[in-house]
Structure formats: structure tokens, C-alpha cells
Amino acid sequence: xxxxxxxxxxxxxxxxxxxxxxxxxxxxxxxxxxxxxxxxxxxxxxxxxxxxxxxxxxxxxxxxxxxxxxxxxxxxxxxxxxxxxxxxxxxxxxxxxxxxxxxxxxxxxxxxxxxxxxxxxxxxxxxxxxxxxxxxxxxxxxxxxxxxxxxxxxxxxxxxxxxxxxxxxxxxxxxxxxxxxxxxxxxxxxxxxxxxxxxxxxxxxxxxxxxxxxxxxxxxxxxxxxxxxxxxxxxxxxxxxxxxxxxxxxxxxxxxxxxxxxxxxxxxxxxxxxxxxxxxxxxxxxxxxxxxxxxxxxxxxxxxxxxxxxxxxxxxxxxxxxxxxxxxxxxxxxxxxxxxxxxxxxxxxxxxxxxxxxxxxxxxxxxxxxxxxxxxxxxxxxxxxxxxxxxxxxxxxxxxxxxxxxxxxxxxxxxxxxxxxxxxxxxxxxxxxxxxxxxxxxxxxxxxxxxxxxxxxxxxxxxxxxxxxxxxxxxxxxxxxxxxxxxxxxxxxxxxxxxxxxxxxxxxxxxxxxxxxxxxxxxxxxxxxxxxxxxxxxxxxxxxxxxxxxxxxxxxxxxxxxxxxxxxxxxxxxxxxxxxxxxxxxxxxxxxxxxxxxxxxxxxxxxxxxxxxxxxxxxxxxxxxxxxxxxxxxxxxxxxxxxxxxxxxxxxxxxxxxxxxxxxxxxxxxxxxxxxxxxxxxxxxxxxxxxxxxxxxxxxxxxxxxxxxxxxxxxxxxxxxxxxxxxxxxxxxxxxxxxxxxxxxxxxxxxxxxxxxxxxxxxxxxxxx
Amino acid sequence: xxxxxxxxxxxxxxxxxxxxxxxxxxxxxxxxxxxxxxxxxxxxxxxxxxxxxxxxxxxxxxxxxxxxxxxxxxxxxxxxxxxxxxxxxxxxxxxxxxxxxxxxxxxxxxxxxxxxxxxxxxxxxxxxxxxxxxxxxxxxxxxxxxxxxxxxxxxxxxxxxxxxxxxxxxxxxxxxxxxxxxxxxxxxxxxxxxxxxxxxxxxxxxxxxxxxx
Numbered sequence: 001x002x003x004x005x006x007x008x009x010x011x012x013x014x015x016x017x018x019x020x021x022x023x024x025x026x027x028x029x030x031x032x033x034x035x036x037x038x039x040x041x042x043x044x045x046x047x048x049x050x051x052x053x054x055x056x057x058x059x060x061x062x063x064x065x066x067x068x069x070x071x072x073x074x075x076x077x078x079x080x081x082x083x084x085x086x087x088x089x090x091x092x093x094x095x096x097x098x099x100x101x102x103x104x105x106x107x108x109x110x111x112x113x114x115x116x117x118x119x120x121x122x123x124x125x126x127x128x129x130x131x132x133x134x135x136x137x138x139x140x141x142x143x144x145x146x147x148x149x150x151x152x153x154x155x156x157x158x159x160x161x162x163x164x165x166x167x168x169x170x171x172x173x174x175x176x177x178x179x180x181x182x183x184x185x186x187x188x189x190x191x192x193x194x195x196x197x198x199x200x201x202x203x204x205x206x207x208x209x210x211x212x213x214x215x216x217x218x219x220x221x222x223x224x225x226x227x228x229x230x231x232x233x234x235x236x237x238x239x240x241x242x243x244x245x246x247x248x249x250x251x252x253x254x255x256x257x258x259x260x261x262x263x264x265x266x267x268x269x270x271x272x273x274x275x276x277x278x279x280x281x282x283x284x285x286x287x288x289x290x291x292x293x294x295x296x297x298x299x300x301x302x303x304x305x306x307x308x309x310x311x312x313x314x315x316x317x318x319x320x321x322x323x324x325x326x327x328x329x330x331x332x333x334x335x336x337x338x339x340x341x342x343x344x345x346x347x348x349x350x351x352x353x354x355x356x357x358x359x360x361x362x363x364x365x366x367x368x369x370x371x372x373x374x375x376x377x378x379x380x381x382x383x384x385x386x387x388x389x390x391x392x393x394x395x396x397x398x399x400x401x402x403x404x405x406x407x408x409x410x411x412x413x414x415x416x417x418x419x420x421x422x423x424x425x426x427x428x429x430x431x432x433x434x435x436x437x438x439x440x441x442x443x444x445x446x447x448x449x450x451x452x453x454x455x456x457x458x459x460x461x462x463x464x465x466x467x468x469x470x471x472x473x474x475x476x477x478x479x480x481x482x483x484x485x486x487x488x489x490x491x492x493x494x495x496x497x498x499x500x501x502x503x504x505x506x507x508x509x510x511x512x513x514x515x516x517x518x519x520x521x522x523x524x525x526x527x528x529x530x531x532x533x534x535x536x537x538x539x540x541x542x543x544x545x546x547x548x549x550x551x552x553x554x555x556x557x558x559x560x561x562x563x564x565x566x567x568x569x570x571x572x573x574x575x576x577x578x579x580x581x582x583x584x585x586x587x588x589x590x591x592x593x594x595x596x597x598x599x600x601x602x603x604x605x606x607x608x609x610x611x612x613x614x615x616x617x618x619x620x621x622x623x624x625x626x627x628x629x630x631x632x633x634x635x636x637x638x639x640x641x642x643x644x645x646x647x648x649x650x651x652x653x654x655x656x657x658x659x660x661x662x663x664x665x666x667x668x669x670x671x672x673x674x675x676x677x678x679x680x681x682x683x684x685x686x687x688x689x690x691x692x693x694x695x696x697x698x699x700x701x702x703x704x705x706x707x708x709x710x711x712x713x714x715x716x717x718x719x720x721x722x723x724x725x726x727x728x729x730x731x732x733x734x735x736x737x738x739x740x741x742x743x744x745x746x747x748x749x750x751x752x753x754x755x756x757x758x759x760x761x762x763x764x765x766x767x768x769x
Numbered sequence: 770x771x772x773x774x775x776x777x778x779x780x781x782x783x784x785x786x787x788x789x790x791x792x793x794x795x796x797x798x799x800x801x802x803x804x805x806x807x808x809x810x811x812x813x814x815x816x817x818x819x820x821x822x823x824x825x826x827x828x829x830x831x832x833x834x835x836x837x838x839x840x841x842x843x844x845x846x847x848x849x850x851x852x853x854x855x856x857x858x859x860x861x862x863x864x865x866x867x868x869x870x871x872x873x874x875x876x877x878x879x880x881x882x883x884x885x886x887x888x889x890x891x892x893x894x895x896x897x898x899x900x901x902x903x904x905x906x907x908x909x910x911x912x913x914x915x916x917x918x919x920x921x922x923x924x925x926x927x928x929x930x931x932x933x934x935x936x937x938x939x940x941x942x943x944x945x946x947x948x949x950x951x952x953x954x955x956x957x958x959x960x961x962x963x964x965x966x967x968x969x970x971x972x973x974x975x976x977x978x979x980x981x982x
Contacts, residue, residue: 048916049908051924052931054859054899061858151853152842227863227871227925227959276861276925277959309864497923497960656919660965664922667961692868692957700953703963 007031009425009715018424020716023611027553030651030720038510039720040712042656046502046517047274047495058274059246060306062233068097068147070295070305071154072288073161074315075136075143078378078685079170079183082134082163085144090160095153098299099161100291101144105134108142108287136165137185137349138379139686140314142287147295147303170378170685174321174346177377185349185376192351192374197360205338205367209329213403217326217396219734219752220677221346222319223312223695224385228276230288230316231306234296241293242269245285246306248278248496249534254526256285257293265526272524278496279668280384281317283534288316313690317383318678320347320374322355324396334410334418336365341396344373347382355393358731361620362397362464363419378685384536387467387727391669391734395752398463398735403748406446412462412739413441425715428464428622431646436462438644438707439626447746455634458641461739462626463732465647469619469723471542475610476530479508479551481559482603485593487512489552490522491544493532498726499657503541504548506653507720511552512559513576514592530607538621538724541653546718547610554606562604563595610718617717623647623728625666627704627736631744633763636756638741640670640702643733646709650723655710658725662708665729671698673734674753821889830891832857833901839888847891848872848883851898859899859928863957870956873929874898880936882955899928902935911935914969922960929956934970944974 005022008015008031015032022029030036050056075082085101102108136143144161148154169183176182177190184190206212232245241263247253247270254270257263275282285293292305307316322345329338345353356370405412413436420429436442444460445451451458478490489508495501505519512519522528533543560571563581567574573584582589613619625645631638645662652658675696679688689695717723738749747762760766822843829838832855839854848865851857851874860883863871867885874883875897902909911934914920921927930953937944937952944952949970958966 042919044916045919045921047924048919048921049912051921051927052899052908052912052915053903054857054928056924057858058925060862061852063853063856063858150842151849152845225959227861227869227923227957229863275923277923279959306862309866499922657922660919660922660960660962663964664961667963668959691866692864693866697957697959699955699957700950700963700967703950703967706964 005029007716008033010427020617021615026611026719027550029716031716036510038506038516040652040655043502043506043516043654045499045657046505046521056274058228058276059231059233059244059272060228060276062244062304064233064235064302067233067302067304068149068295068299069151069154070145070147070292070303071151071158072142072291072305072307072311073144073158073163074140074311075165076139076686077136077165077167078139078172079168080136080165081168082136082143083166084164086162087144089162090146090157093153093157093160095149096157097147097149097301098295099144099146099157100294100298102142103134107134108290140311140380142291142315145291145295147299147301172377172379172680172685173682174323174344174375174377177346177375178344185378190376192376194371194373195354197356197370198368200367202338202340202367202369206327206329208331209337210332211404211407212327212329213400213407214325214327215400215403215748215750217324217399217750219322219392219395221321222385222672222676223678224279224281224317224383225313225692225695225697226277226279226282229307229309229312230282230286231304232289232292233302233304234292235302236297236300239263240267240269243289243293244271245289246275246282247272248275248282248494248536249284250492250494250524250526251531252283252534253285253289257289260285260290261293269525269527271526272494275494275496278535279386280388280536283384283536286316309692310690313695314687315380317385318347318380319385319388319391320345320353320382322353322392324355324392326396326400328400328404330404330408332408334405334408334415336363336419338367339365340369342371344375345392346375346377346379348377348379350381352382352384352388355389355396357389358393358397358466361466362421363416364421365419379680380687386665386668386730390467390727390731391672394463394731394735395738398732399738399742399748399750402461402739402742411444416464423618423620424616426622427648427711428624431622431624431648431709431711434709434711435624435626435644435646438709439628439642441626444743447743450744450746455632457631457633457744458628459631459740459742459744460626460628461736461741461743462624463735463739465623465625465728465731467538467621467724467727467731469542469613469621469717470537471539471724472613473543473610475532475543475547476607477544477547477551478530478605478607479548479555480603480605481555481596483596483599483601485596486520487514487518488520488522489548490528491530491532491548492523492526492528493540493544494524494535496535498535498540498661499654500535500540502657503545503653507545507548508552511549511556512592514579538726538728541722542718542724543610545653545720545722547608549719550608551606554608555604558604558606559595562599563590566590566598613717617715619715619717619723621647621649621723621725621728623732625732625736627733627740629737629740629744631741631759633745636759636763638674638737638754638759640674640704640737642705642707643670643736644707644709645729646711647725647728648711648723649725650715651721652710652712653722658710659708661725662710662729663706666706666733667698667703669730669733670702670704670737672752673737674698674702674755677753828888828892830888830896831894832896833898841888843887843889845888846884847874847886847888847896850888851883857898857900861925861928863925868957869926870929870933871926873932873956875932875936878936878939880933899932902931909935910973911938911969914973915966918965918969918972920962920965920969922962926956926958930958930966934966937970938974942974944970946971
């Protein structure tokens with residue numbers, strides 16, 4: 001059953017009425033007309049004190065009585081067959097409790113069909129080399145594992161495991177892997193079937209164009225490098241398995257373990273109270289979760305298995321590389337007539353190198369063709385990395401549009417506006433204007449007219465952000481009010497640093513007329529039974545908060561019903577405000593704690609589940625970023641001076657943490673634009689920089705001024721009107737910086753990262769490297 | 770070798786030799802600090818002329834005002850003793866090779882990377898970890914400022930930043946933005962909280978008083 005309701009969408013002053021289909025039982029929708037007390041205000045994180053005092057317990061910090069330390073032995077070869085593994089010497093080392101060797105070809109077979117495992121390709125068990133030999137496909141793949149009484153003994157034990165490998169020819173270079181006769185990563189070859197999409201006809205579109213630009217853009221493999229490495233602590237109690245895990249999805253982690261060990265899901269409990277960063281590589285149990293549980297089972301003792309930084313950078317995921325050829329045609333006034341994108345890239349032994357999202361989504365164009373292909377190499381597998389495909393695709397698309405603007409003599413912002421995709425409640429136009437004003441866009445000059453201050457040149461650039469709405473059911477929440485006045489909001493979800501915990505408290509507090517710090521939040525635990533999707537794809541708040549709100553509304557209703565007789569009023573004449581229950585006339589009131597104390601039961605609780613997104617609402621998050629850079633033409637050094645970033649996430653829940661999330665996306669993308677790249681050595685097939693010194697990540701010295709701008713309330717696809725914010729801020733930054741550098745030096749940047757040697761090459765001062 | 774660095778007995782000795790060789794004995798953090806003060810040499814690793822190890826040895830460490838005794842192999846770093854033996858897990862292990870600042874502690878009031886120092890070399894020194902920063906009740910002003918300005922997201926790098934910021938304000942109560950940046954230059958935050966960390970430190974520093982412990 002559904003009902004039609006009229007709600008207001010859009011910004012204050014510019015809002016308008018629309019009708020939406022709302023499932024039965026939904027509370028009044030917090031639309032643009034709703035006046036809220038707590039939601040949207042800046043609210044300090046509830047777990048801030050735990051984090052600044054060091055008392056927050058992350059998985060890495062868990063310590064159990066009798067706990068052993070696990071370590072994994074990894075292959076030094078990028079491609080090899082394992083002939084034998086002899087763990088005799090390791091097993092005899094004092095303090096070693098168990099050794100497991102992964103010699104069977106299908107050892108992690110059950111994981112290989114899980115799309116979150118990082119081992120999505122089927123193994124070639126039973127292939128030409130026979131069923132008994134396991135094949136290693138990248139340097140760093142797991143070979144054996146030990147558990148010992150101290151971490152040091154576990155390390156020593158790895159050196160005592162004798163592995164005989166038969167090295168095989170390998171290929172780690174993207175272009176080499178595409179050549180006929182290249183060593184095969186999989187028996188079926190190195191090229192995945194191409195993925196082709198077409199709307200309209202690009203040939204017709206290019207014929208209609210007054211101007212056409214084309215170019216090839218490249219982006220490197222990037223590494224997530226969440227500061228807490230992947231890992232888990234596992235403990236068996238009979239047939240029950242309890243795991244603390246550094247994961248973005250406790251429920252997915254649980255389900256993978258249940259499947260691997262043939263247990264009912266109820267026999268596995270996964271907890272993650274605090275998580276030291278998750279950017280897409282921490283979905284599913286993966287090999288790490290499985291090995292921790294295997295070691296604990298065999299050793300009959302709890303085992304802690306945390307990867308070190310090098311392992312983290314070899315075998316837990318990456319953002320694939322890309323080579324993108326893009327051709328764009330437009331009319332003289334900037335109206336796009338055709339976009340043609342051909343790309344390939346490598347995510348090592350896994351796929352996921354697609355980049356066409358921005359081309360298909362950002363701008364209005366009648367004729368679009370995309371051809372994409374994954375190329376396999378003997379390198380660590382790809383995992384989703386914050387807006388998978390979008391930072392890469394945005395770089396090529398926005399760079400080409402910038403080139404087109406210069407060609408047509410148009411302002412790059414005007415060109416974007418000319419090809420605007422109209423949508424209900426979309427506020428991108430306002431975001432363009434606000435961010436443009438914050439950066440001082442009117443100062444932008446065409447490259448030929450950019451003034452130079454000696455060897456220093458400055459430039460301005462921009463880019464658009466967008467990300468789809470992927471949140472929705474299933475998600476469950478419970479809100480409980482105890483007779484001692486304690487309010488609990490429960491959902492099994494995880495707070496990966498985005499402020500989920502605080503957001504749950506804010507919504508509960510809004511409904512119950514309390515302050516957020518009066519709400520106790522329980523999360524990060526599958527034993528709550530309150531389901532949440534994994535925190536990825538900007539879905540967490542959009543999925544769980546509408547359920548939290550409905551649960552809080554249910555608890556509110558029960559509390560008011562209980563309090564009504566005492567106030568001589570009907571429940572519907574009561575309101576909850578500032579910690580009190582008040583009658584609508586304002587005549588009588590009772591304190592929240594007092595009302596709770598008078599409950600006839602020890603606790604009242606309400607559980608609710610997420611309903612479908614309202615029909616007719618897009619729910620996409622949009623944004624615009626503008627960058628100003630300074631280029632030293634003598635050294636090739638690029639310094640980002642300022643970035644203005646305007647984004648929307650529907651209704652902002654917590655202005656403080658939302659702005660932090662914008663800052664975070666911008667900084668991570670700045671790092672990608674200027675510094676980051678995994679470097680592999682062709683002859684040996686190993687990663688040269690699996691650490692934080694040689695794999696450069698932007699630090700305090702690289703920070704520009706960042707102006708985060710949250711633009712509120714656009715369309716409403718759920719009872720809160722909240723949309724995702726995790727991915728959008730990382731999408732356009734690299735493109736905006738590249739466009740600013742191109743604007744400064746008058747030469748088009750076509751490769752990331754924009755390192756000094758590349759800038760000098762663009763300026764013709766050194767030879768291309 | 771896919772694994773370039775192992776903390777085996779032999780490589781731990783190499784690490785020690787490296788530390789001595791480059792004269793950054795206590796893994797001091799930050800270019801600004803090194804310029805301002807001569808590097809502090811660690812105490813000799815020998816006890817009463819006897820060679821220690823390779824088996825576990827008893828070791829007394831003064832941490833957050835309390836002396837505690839642990840038995841560890843001489844190759845174990847100060848970081849691992851704090852975390853694995855003393856359960857002071859606020860000090861984070863992130864890179865384990867002096868690249869990120871997550872393991873910063875104060876050694877006689879100066880910030881060091883505890884992953885770059887053997888526990889043995891911390892004997893007789895006063896060690897302050899993130900757990901020892903706050904007064905008996907409440908929070909240190911810097912900790913409060915980090916919360917107020919939302920200078921943290923996942924929080925994994927936060928203890929290191931708080932330690933380094935405290936050390937800065939203790940010796941320079943009124944730093945400017947460039948000094949804050951430079952001092953924190955040896956720290957990495959992957960969530961991207963730097964701008965608000967700068968704000969937090971400057972908001973406390975702006976009061977013009979050194980932070981109390």
C-alpha cells in the first residue's frame with residue numbers, strides 16, 4: 001500500500017510542491033519546509049573523547065586472554081606454481097602453536113565466488129598443470145600462515161617455512177599484458193570481454209559538431225592505505241565464532257565466514273566498534289578474516305591477525321589504472337553533440353577498471369558511446385576505491401571539456417551549464433555559483449592571457465561531481481527508552497569515521513526532543529540483529545537513518561501514550577521538546593526522565609525497517625569543485641592554493657562532520673592528482689613502493705585552503721531526505737587541479753599524477769619520461 | 770623478496786645500527802624540531818657491560834608516571850611493548866617504520882616515533898603516551914579543541930597528532946600556521962583532517978599559554 005503526499009523540494013525560497021508515492025506507515029516527511037532543531041546543526045562527534053584520549057578500541061587494539069599472534073607468509077614471485085611447502089621447521093619453533101599451508105589450488109575457493117573477497121576470478125584448479133598444484137598470480141599472495149605466542153616468534157616462524165616454487169613468466173605492465181603472446185594471467189588470457197554502451201549515434205553526433213577535441217589520458221594504480229590495516233581477532237567457543245574485524249561491513253564479513261565454515265549465520269558474531277579508515281577495500285571477510293578464524297580453530301586459542309603496511313599495499317586492494325581515449329564534439333555555442341570514450345586499465349588479477357560513469361551521467365549529450373576493457377596482470381587485485389571509476393573518468397572527461405571550452409573560446413563553467421542535466425530538486429546550478437564565487441572564478445583568463453610572476457604561474461580549473469543513490473532497504477533499527485531514562489539507538493552498522501554513530505544520535509534526539517549526547521548508540525555488532533548494508537557507495541546514512549527515524553517515532557508514540565493520562569491529555573496533543581513532554585497548549589508538562597520513570601514496564605522499544613525509496617525521486621548527489629594552483633615552471637612543482645567544494649547530500653544531518661567529509665574527499669583526491677602511484681618493477685614483477693615513504697600521500701605541507709560548502713535540501717527519496725556524501729567529494733578534485741595546471745601553463749595535462757618531471761616535460765624543459 | 774623488511778633478530782640489529790648511524794637516535798619527529806635541538810642519543814643498550822638477549826630480558830619503563838616491568842626480547846620496539854605488553858593501545862601501529870607519526874609518544878617531553886626505538890633504549894626516560902595527556906578529570910585543552918573543531922574522522926592518526934601538537938605548544942605556545950604545518954609534517958591522516966587539526970592547534974595556541982599536563 002502506498003499513499004500520495006505533497007511535499008516541498010528544493011532550497012529555501014526556491015522550493016516547490018511535488019507529489020510523491022510514499023509507502024504506508026511512513027512518518028511525516030522532513031521536506032524542505034520542515035523546521036528541525038538538531039538535524040543540520042554542527043554537532044560534535046559522540047566518540048570524540050574516546051578517540052582523542054586513545055581509549056577507543058579498534059580491532060588492532062583488541063587483546064584476549066591466551067591470544068596468539070598470526071602472520072601470513074606471502075609469495076615473492078609474481079607468477080609461480082607451488083611445488084611443495086614444508087612447515088616442519090616452523091612447527092618446531094618454541095612458541096609456535098600452529099602452521100597452516102595453503103597448498104591446495106582451491107584453498108580459498110569459497111571466497112572466490114564472493115564479489116567482495118578480492119578474489120573474484122575462478123581458480124584454474126584442474127587446469128593443464130593438474131589439480132594438486134596451487135598457482136600464485138601476484139607477488140604477495142598468501143602461501144602459509146602461523147600462530148605463535150608473540151608477534152616476534154610468528155615472524156621468525158615464517159622464515160622457517162620452506163616453499164619450493166616453480167616460477168612462471170609474468171606480466172605486470174598494462175600494455176605488455178595486451179600484446180599477443182604475453183604471459184597469461186588466466187588460462188583464458190589477459191583481456192576480459194569488453195563492455196560497450198551506446199546511446200544515439202556518435203558518428204552522426206560528430207558530423208553535427210562545429211568543434212571536436214580528442215586526447216588520451218592516463219591514471220595510475222592507487223592504493224587505499226587506510227591507516228588501520230586489514231585484520232581480525234578470532235575466537236571460537238565450541239561451534240560459535242566471534243570475530244572483531246577491521247571491516248566496512250560486519251554483516252557481509254559474518255556471511256562470508258558462515259559460508260566458509262558451513263555455519264549458520266547466527267553462529268558467527270562480527271564486531272567493529274571503531275574502524276581505522278575504510279575506503280572500499282574492507283568489504284567481506286577476505287583471506288585475512290578466513291585465515292584468522294582458521295588459525296584460531298586449529299590452535300584452539302584466540303588469534304589476532306593484523307597485516308603490516310607492506311602486506312596492506314600488496315594484497316588488500318587498489319584503484320585500477322586507466323588509459324582513456326576520449327573524443328568530444330560540440331556546437332559553436334558549446335552544446336555537446338557526441339562523446340566517445342575508449343578505455344582500458346588493470347586491477348591486477350581482478351576486474352573493476354571501468355571509468356565510464358561520469359561520461360554517462362554528468363552532462364546532457366544525445367550521442368554517447370563507451371567501450372571499456374579490463375586487462376589482467378600479475379599484480380594485487382582491485383577493490384572498490386571511493387567512487388570506483390569516477391575520479392579516473394572525471395579526469396578525462398573534464399579535461400576534454402576544458403580543452404573544448406578553450407577551443408570554442410567559452411568559459412569552462414558556461415560550457416558545463418550549457419549541458420546541464422535537469423532533474424527534480426537538483427541544486428548543482430547553485431553549487432556551481434557558490435563554489436565559483438568562493439574561488440573567484442571571474443579572475444580566470446584563457447591560458448594565453450595568464451600573467452606570470454617570474455617563473456611562477458597561476459591557474460584556475462573546475463570539475464563537476466555526481467554520484468548515484470544506492471541506499472535503500474534492507475536496514476533495521478531499534479530505539480529503546482528505559483525506565484531509568486536511558487535512550488538507546490541500536491543498529492548493527494559500522495562507523496568508518498564518517499560520523500554514523502553521531503548521526504544516529506542526532507536523528508533519535510530530534511524525534512525525542514533530546515540532545516544528541518543523551519542518546520546512547522549501539523553499533524558495529526551483528527549480534528544486534530539490526531541489519532545494515534556495508535558502508536560503501538555512500539549508502540550508510542541513506543539506508544539506516546530513515547529506519548532509525550521510524551523506530552524513534554515508534555518509541556516516541558509509546559512514551560506519549562504512557563504519559564498522556566498523567567497530563568490529562570490525548571497522546572496526539574503532546575509534544576517532546578527540550579527534554580520535556582509538553583501539552584500543545586503549553587499548560588502542563590513532565591520531564592523526559594520522569595515520564596520514563598513512570599513507565600509500567602522497564603523498557604519500551606520500537607523496531608523499524610527501511611522502506612523503499614519514494615518513486616519519482618532521483619536521489620543523486622551532485623557537487624562542484626574549483627581549484628587554484630601555482631606552478632613553478634623552473635622546478636615543475638605544483639602547489640594547490642585553494643579548493644572551493646560545494647556539495648549536497650539532500651538534508652545535511654551534521655554540518656560539522658559533513659564538512660569534514662568534503663575536506664577528506666578533496667584531500668584524498670589532491671593526493672591522487674599530485675602524488676600517488678603504485679610503481680611496479682617489470683623484470684621482477686614486484687611492487688617497488690608498498691610503504692608510506694615511497695608511496696606518497698599528501699600531508700600537512702601539501703594542504704591548500706579548503707572551503708567546504710554544504711548546500712541543503714533538494715529532492716526527498718526517504719522520510720529524512722538524506723543522500724550520500726562519502727563518494728562525491730573525491731570525484732572532481734583531480735580534474736579541477738589538472739585543469740588549473742593546464743590553465744596556468746597553457747599545455748594540457750594528460751597524465752596523473754601531475755609530478756614535477758611531467759610538468760617540466762609538458763613545458764618542453766625535459767624529455768618525456 | 771616480496772617482503773623487504775622483517776623484524777627478525779638480525780634486522781632489528783640492523784635497525785639499531787641504522788638509527789645510530791644517522792644520529793637520529795630517538796626517532797625525533799619533525800624537521801623543525803631537529804633544527805631546534807640537537808638529536809638526543811639513546812642510552813647504551815648494554816646493562817652493566819653484559820650483552821642482553823636474544824631471549825627475553827626484564828625491562829623497567831616509566832610510562833605516564835608509573836614504572837612498570839616487562840620481559841621482552843631486546844629486539845622489541847617501544848611501540849610493541851606499549852601496545853602488546855602494557856595494553857596502552859592508544860599509540861597506533863600504522864607503518865612501523867617511521868613514516869606516518871601514528872606511534873608518536875613523548876620521551877622526556879619530546880616527540881619520538883616509538884616504532885623507531887627499541888624499548889631497551891627507553892629505560893630511564895620518562896615516556897608519555899596519549900593515555901597520559903589528559904588531567905585527572907576532563908580533557909587536555911588540545912584534546913577538547915580536536916573534538917570541538919572535528920579535527921578527526923576515523924581517529925586512528927589522532928593520538929599521534931595530539932602528541933605532536935602538545936609537544937609543539939609546550940615549547941612554542943604561540944605557533945603560526947606554518948610552524949604548525951611543519952611540526953606536523955611527519956604525520957599522515959588518510960581521512961583528510963589536516964585543515965581542522967591546524968585550526969584546533971591554533972585555537973589552543975592562540976590562548977598563548979603552554980598546555981599543562
